[in-house]
Amino acid sequence: MKAEEFGILIVDDEFGVRDSLTRWLEKDNYRVEAAGSAKEALLKLDTGSWDIALVDLKMPGMDGIELLQRIREIDEQIAVVIITAYATVDTAVEAMKIGAYDYITKPVDPDDISRLIQKALEHQTLAKENILLKSNIQEMQEQYKLIGESPAIRKCLEMVDTVSKTDSTVLIRGESGTGKELFARAIHLASHRRFCPMITVNCGALPDTLLESELFGHEKGAFTGAQYRRKGRFELADGGTIFLDEISTISPKTQIDLLRVLETKQVTRLGASKTLKLDFRVICATNENLESLIKEGKFREDLYYRMNVFTLHVPPLRERRSDIPLLVEYFVQKYVQAMNKPVRSVTSEAMDMIVRYTWPGNVRELENVIERAMVLCKRDRIDVDDLPFGLYAQVEGDNRDSLANVERAHILRILHRTDWNITHAATMLEIDRSTLYNKIKRYQIDR
Amino acid sequence: MAPIYCVPLDGFPLKILHEIGSELGRTFHAPVHFLPEVDTTEQSYDHSRGQHNSSSILVMLNSIIPTDHARIIGITTADLFIPIFTFVFGEAQIDGPAAVVSGQRLTNEYYGMEANNLIYYERLLKECTHELGHTYGLRHCLSDGCVMRKSTYVEDIDFKTSEFCPECRTYMEAK
Incomplete structure (x- = not known):
């Protein structure tokens, strides 16, 4: 991260200290602001984003320790460095116990403060990376969720x-x-x-x-x-x-x-x-x-x-058929995002066929079938047409292979292919239009 | 480029001041004028620390600058501090008009070594260029050798050159 991306808040009631320290740190390109009291600092903490707070221990009103506790409540990521005089080092050590990052004793060697700030910012960067990685792991948990x-x-x-x-x-x-x-x-x-x-x-x-x-x-x-x-x-x-x-x-x-x-x-x-x-x-x-x-x-x-x-x-998938619609929905959504296709769902006929299939290749096979169907699908719902023929042929069930079922599925496929143009579909099926209407009615085929 | 005013503070040797001033004029492509000596003791000396407050000197320099948009640099042999630090080699206002540099901690004698005027002069020139660079808006630079690189020890000053790195030079030329 670049220096200007880090925010440092200086809190000291002594104008000379906060003014000179602000100027000193600005030269390193940090985003620096100063507050003359704990109250003013809390306002700045409310409105801005800070990585380090350099806080004077002795201030009128709310002192550095109390401010440290308030900062911890607002944002526990901010590294608070306590500025103290020799006489109050014991209190500064106490401050470390309640969560201060470090303390400096006035007057401090310029090199010491430079190194301290650099160390604190490295610590901040690592902490931010840590949070990011943990959220990545949460995303991974989502990605690998079991349906x-x-x-x-x-x-x-x-x-x-x-x-x-x-x-x-x-x-x-x-x-x-x-x-x-x-x-x-x-x-x-x-x-x-x-x-x-x-x-x-x-x-x-x-x-x-x-x-x-x-x-x-x-x-x-x-x-x-x-x-x-x-x-x-x-x-x-x-x-x-x-x-x-x-x-x-x-x-x-x-x-x-x-x-x-x-x-x-x-x-x-x-x-x-x-x-x-x-x-x-x-x-x-x-x-x-x-x-x-x-x-x-x-x-x-x-x-x-x-x-x-x-x-x-x-x-195996055949022993948990009730999960198939959920898995289908999950894979459809997955490939909708990956392929950017306006497919919303699966028709009831196609879903019925998918649920009844034996799935020897289990979830992997189901995912492949859905991916293939997503590629082929030209409407907003995956239909029987979009499924591989092998799946249709192997659908289980005592009456799935009956002539009526085969005829119904074939008529449905032709209707989809002709976009429900009855004349065209009847020609392809080599039957007349009224016969086709009768069959649509008998098989309760809906558009 | 607006002029640079050089001010000897608290008895700083005029000969070195003139040499440094001429060099600064060449570096910043600006005319250099020399102002009469100023005693800052009353305004900036802190009896408890035995040092001069550099921020107070900057206030004083601001009050004596003769023309608008000019830069002013005071050079002193007194030891400088800002309230939170044990010492500073110098201080400047970013984009401001004033800068101050102390030669005290730039001599070899300060560190118990044999005097070397050439080294002292080089260190002083680097620090003056550095602080004046801040008055033109330059921040600390991370490039090795650039005069705008931060120095908290005298060794850091020796390590860098008295020149700007290409990036800082481009910035200065655009000014």
């Missing part, structure tokens, strides 16, 4: 709430596309570790040799090509959370190393002799049946028990 009101998802959210208050290792299980990483992030963001990073490792995406150096890091020269020392993902997650996705894919050798790390919370970089003591929380995820893998000897039982302290089963 759903079904009993199945409510149960999951309650478990997220419970487990986030602990440091226990969590195993998230669920089909592909159910949002396991989203749940991991929800646990991380609700925990006390949210101000530190959540590091994600997709174990399935890395070959075994690479995974080892990726997880534990390496020293320079640890292996051919290790030109630099590199921190591992566990080190990067220090203070935060490490999310190990597709944990079932790791090799037996890495399983042993991982077990040791989970037990000791200590990591040794490849090629290093020193062990690092770290503080992280582990969340693992898999879409495979680990119990079967143990029986087949592909996954270590001891690692399974170490990871499986707390298990969270994320239900």
